[in-house]
Amino acid sequence: MLSTKFSPMSKEEVDRKWWEIGDFFRRNSLWMLMYCTGCCAIELPPAMTSAYDMERLGMGPMATPRQADVLLVTGYLSLKTLRRLIYTYEQMSEPKYVVGFGSCTINGGIYHDSHAVINQLNKYVPVDVFVAGCMPNTESVMNGFIDLMDLIKNKKANGWKDYHERNDWYKANQKAALGEVKIHDEFHE
């Protein structure tokens, strides 16, 4: 007679369990990398300090991309910054999530007809959560972070997997907008 206390699990099941455990700890301890080139970045100081106190959600700032979980893109991105953003995104260790702030990352916002600013961020890097508004107020920023945690819990924050699966599509979009993703910087060459 087989024991009821222990039934062997398949490898997939074991992996899934470990991912669930990992996701539990990850979503309660998110380290953010803030790519604050847009004006929505002004919403982060009240969100991080005593007014809304982001740390009660377990979120904190991180200085380097390699140790961060969440990439915050606060607002518009010019072609020059998009190039650096892609570098930064690809340096982050997996699993990684992206939060896009403001209407600029959704459809270009007030820069929809600018020669320098991209219109749709999720064509170039996968975005898990958008926080709409120009600019979004701090409550909606906090709400966006809670949404991200829920997405991680429900296994729907799969942007980084999508970046693997549809890498050709993302790379083609990047190439169409940027010409060349490689950075040629006269000060470092």
Add this chain to the structure above:
Amino acid sequence: MTNSMSNTEFVTNLVENQYKVLKTEVLDQYQIAFEVKKEDVHSILSLLKTSGWIQLSYLSAVDWIKDNEFEVVYIVFNWDKAVHIQIRTRLDRESASINSVLPIYPGCKYYEREAHEFFGIKFPGNPDYEKQLILENWDDIPPLRKDFDPRQYSDKKFSHMEYKNDFVNKDGKVSKQEAREKRFSDADKLRTGGKK
């Protein structure tokens, strides 16, 4: 300089006594602009530098497309006398080129690169005015020229978000915004007694 003379009068005398100025414009007590010929720009700037305007605050251009000309503006700044001086000169739009002021104001290096990138003005004498500075891999005419259409470029290069649902008012109700505007205009009428 006598004490009775204001700073702008001092500058006007200094420049107009030695050079042919096409147009002088006193913007306020702290700003004065001279429009001069292209040949005089460098000697006027060196005169101003020796007279105390030691800093080039800004160098940029204006596109006067109807006149088919670019106007290059040099703004110089004095730390002792509170006057900003603008030296403006017109260049032909088709072959816009003016010698660099790098020997006079070394700080112009990046301003000239920027002006070249955004307007296409050439600055011979500046060794790397043609290098890219802000726009990387630019593939169109310089973007701050008036005949450049940013919307067309944006539509061509960056796709727009496609929305699945059409958010229109289908049941014919008055939208909240219209109702609010009507309320405000009614309130205005009451306030003014029906008069505009």
